[in-house]
Amino acid sequence: MLNYKLLLFVLVSMMIVSCKKGWIEIKSNKSLDVPNSVEDFQALLDNSSLINDSRPSLGEVSADNYYTPYTNWQSWSPYDKNAYVWAADIYNNSPTDNANWNNPYRNVFYSNIALEGLEEYELNRKGTTEWNNVKGSALYFRGEALFYVSQIYTRPYSSIAADYAGIPLRLTTAIAETSVRAGLQETYQQILRDLQGSLNYLPDVPVYKVRPSKPAAYALLSRLYLVMQDYPNALLYADSCLKKVDSILNYNTLSSTANYPVPGLNREVIFQATINDDLQGGLGVNCIVDSVLYKSYDNNDLRKTMFYKTGTSGQINFVGTYTGGTASSVNKAFGGIATDEVYLTRAECYARAGNVAAALSDLNKLMIARWRTGTFVPFTAADAGEALTIILRERRKETPFRGLRWLDLRRLNSEGANITLSRTLNGEKYTLPPNDPRYALPIPPDVINLSGIPQNDR
Template identity: 40%
Template sequence: MTMKHIIAIAIAAIFLLSSCENYLAMKPDKALAVPNGLSDMQALLDATRFLNESRPAAHMIASDNLYIEDADWNALYDVTSKNAYTWQRDVFNDFDTNDWTNTYAALLHTNVIIDGIGRVDRTLVNGMEWDAVKGGALFHRAMAFYELAQLFAKPYDASAAETDLGVVLRLEPAIDQPSVRASLQQTYQQIVGDLKGAVPLLPIHTEYVTRPSKLAALGLLARTYLVMGEYGQALEYANEFLGLNSELMDFNTKDVSLANPIEQFNEEVVYHSTAFGWPGLSYPSAKVDTLLYRSYADNDLRKTLFFEPHASDDIEFRGSYNGARGLFTGIATDELYLIRAECRARLGQWKEAMEDLNELLEKRYIEGSFIDFDAADAEEALNIVLQERRKELIFRGLRWTDLRRLNNDPRFAVEIMRTVNGQAYRLSPDNGGYIFPIPLKVIESSGIPQNK
């Protein structure tokens, strides 16, 4: 069978995946669906449409980085965008393509590869290629479970993780297994386990940043442990990442006259992915929160490189690391500086935290104008780092997770308020709206518990 046929079969299977239960209900012929060689498996991993270009986006429109004016709301045809923006209980309505189904499609993709590579002998000749394929599939699976957990499971709380519901853990391409939601602890254990399995297999750098690397796996490990509140572990992996790669862009070299001044695949990007394109995330519907925009100093180059003010006083975001209006959701070096700075501040290493932050920000301000940030103690350092984290990582798909994890601390808890056509909507820190409902079709066909 040719590679063309193999890819066609795998893609057809993914398009049929309209819910998690369909994954279970299908019974493909493995002789046809599973690629037979490492080059075939790598080709499936390089199918960027499924693994790199359809990352979840509902949380991006639900977070507090943007607002939609009434006129744009009334003209917006995308019901899913409207549902996410106002935190409705049935966000995904009856649409078959959504953040749940797209992500489980990616999981099917990776599990086909993980299952298939178990039947390929690793030899001295093919060892590097074998490692890269398996490591890449493990990384993609971990990323999928991580993203599902940020939308469809509670924020991680070590004291309740054994009993809180996580997501359905799909670990093989078999489709005849019952649907069961794992615990939140099991979910995060799977994420961490896959990533730790990927790290020794992957090369430090890859030819294409759409392919996972050791740096990408280390970065996602640091991010995951940060979300779990395991700051010592997050610091360890951030240190390992930055020990291998600490390169930052100097924003003074960027051309502010360009429509998209931050280029795609720039030197900070170690893993490239983008969010699924929702109409509600695009200008003119989506406008940058005014107070957030005003929080950037005038000599902060991010204020001009990230945003485009319009005559109507609307602010459009243009600073995606995608090099275009599509929103970057991958892993980049600047995030690891901020993870390390936050962990150091939380662990009492506040002077080192400020050193990390200043090393990053010096590259963001007009040359010669930056004055180092200083803090009197760890708490002040943490406040400064979290403020700069929001400003640096805007529209990366990280804000929703930050809101969730920081809401556990009264110092940083945020209530989001919106008014649409005179109707007020409110999302309080203890509101169940910080967990997205699983699509109703999945609940009806699988019988798994719905989020409350």
């Protein structure tokens, strides 16, 4: 019975998140057999093939971790092709975008169903372990989904610039509610409320790593504050995470001859998720790792052999995904949270605060597990600025193809990093200057047409 209920509910909800027309036409119907118990809501949020395997891919497609041959590029979806060259209009004749817009808002909708359902059907179980886990998970998934949409479809965060347009904040299941773009400040405040609220309910250790936990929420809050350039709070939450989960995987224990050397669900993984299938072209054998990135690894740095393989034609391909090749698509990129990222965030924040010793301690603790045994010489720095440069360089090398590079480009350029992206495709050169309006991708045409919300300026 539960499987039938969830299948019916998924079909209805997919209609709802696909377009505004669905929101208008589907009427509230109490006779519709939808989830109405803690167990139902937990099952809904445990649908990992939908909830966990749908992180937006356009940021990674647009970032500078790789390049692709023209023949391969020609086979991509229109919006992936155009995002790759930072075109002003990426959608052309593609009216909708399930991967980057609809799927995150589906997660928002599912979360709202659970949050409202707990209050309507299960208040008598409030405070139980099961009730708390659903409540915390729903808040986490909603905040996470809104965060990812904000990183694709809004200007980079600024606390001093004029308040830019944010994203629609769907906080209820009201099907006739009109979608409007909140301000950017309001968008970030809502994400903060959801993630901070989840901490009141989530467990320290989840039953499964596809479920959120307190360490995952701490880590995501740290990532959020990092993109807000609020480094004291990013430090606070990274530290809170590492006080609960601080495991590091020693790459000397891995086999570089394995197809995917880094195992999935390894000891560093705090929360398991993947980036949408649309990224398969970005990680496939026809897409080539940026040569500057690849050459930046020392030969004794095991990441050079654990993350990358040389293809039959000599091209360098990425195989270091933390999914371990065990996801439904082995080419899926890891889109979850792992301790290595949190260590690097804490190290960066220590450096920005002038605490060079603590910054390098975190960095060296991670790096000794990445280099061939007996070859690593601990990093040193004359001052905080030099420490920060080293840490940002290692962050670049530690976390490719996780969706983080786009976030880093946005925030670092807004601080004056002056990173210009460039690509050559079929003899034509394309560039993306720092702080260009194209760092906010266009909202899908069907959303604009059906809701009337303003489009991003490209």
